Amino acid sequence: xxxxxxxxxxxxxxxxxxxxxxxxxxxxxxxxxxxxxxxxxxxxxxxxxxxxxxxxxxxxxxxxxxxxxxxxxxxxxxxxxxxxxxxxxxxxxxxxxxxxxxxxxxxxxxxxxx
Amino acid sequence: xxxxxxxxxxxxxxxxxxxxxxxxxxxxxxxxxxxxxxxxxxxxxxxxxxxxxxxxxxxxxxxxxxxxxxxxxxxxxxxxxxxxxxxxxxxxxxxxxxxxxxxxxxxxxx
Numbered sequence: 147x148x149x150x151x152x153x154x155x156x157x158x159x160x161x162x163x164x165x166x167x168x169x170x171x172x173x174x175x176x177x178x179x180x181x182x183x184x185x186x187x188x189x190x191x192x193x194x195x196x197x198x199x200x201x202x203x204x205x206x207x208x209x210x211x212x213x214x215x216x217x218x219x220x221x222x223x224x225x226x227x228x229x230x231x232x233x234x235x236x237x238x239x240x241x242x243x244x245x246x247x248x249x250x251x252x253x254x255x256x257x258x259x260x
Numbered sequence: 261x262x263x264x265x266x267x268x269x270x271x272x273x274x275x276x277x278x279x280x281x282x283x284x285x286x287x288x289x290x291x292x293x294x295x296x297x298x299x300x301x302x303x304x305x306x307x308x309x310x311x312x313x314x315x316x317x318x319x320x321x322x323x324x325x326x327x328x329x330x331x332x333x334x335x336x337x338x339x340x341x342x343x344x345x346x347x348x349x350x351x352x353x354x355x356x357x358x359x360x361x362x363x364x365x366x367x368x369x370x
Contacts, residue, residue, distance in 0.1 A: 152302075188362070189350070189361045247293070247308050248354060249305060250302055
């Protein structure tokens with residue numbers, strides 16, 4: 147079955163790098179995602195990576211995927227107070243009939259200290 | 261822009277009531293999902309649907325059912341609401357690389 151795990155909390159100082167980690171169990175994942183949820187707001191897609199890639203960079207965001215260990219990480223460079231939010235890791239996996247489902251982790255709350 | 265709309269932002273219902281949560285998307289997506297979000301538990305998948313009249317149980321389907329009569333609309337039904345179903349309910353639809361979320365319905369069962 148699918149299981150996505152993340153640590154609950156991370157605290158960093160403004161200007162430092164943040165690294166949020168995630169592990170998953172389903173080796174048939176096709177895409178892996180990072181979503182951001184600010185207080186009182188909905189979920190917004192930050193970035194995603196295809197399962198056949200091992201790295202993706204998008205401005206301050208770097209996603210690393212270790213498929214062998216089923217480990218995904220999100221690195222935020224030069225973390226700002228506006229990055230304070232809950233970050234959800236998610237995996238997309240195939241189900242019968244060729245369709246897809248998306249399973250989320252519990253979310254990591256990132257606190258940025260000024 | 262893709263739009264996923266949930267019919268209510270806030271709902272208060274009594275224990276034992278039948279509750280309908282509606283979700284509509286405007287981009288002809290096949291895949292739609294219902295999650296509930298609870299502190300410390302993240303998003304948990306209740307049900308999903310990959311076509312009209314097709315549905316699959318997610319991780320926590322007990323106490324819920326769904327209806328997908330039209331492609332654009334995916335309804336979550338609480339047959340007999342209980343206090344442990346007090347939660348934030350999120351609907352999503354999936355297109356290619358991204359799942360788009362509605363604004364959420366905060367349901368309180370008293």
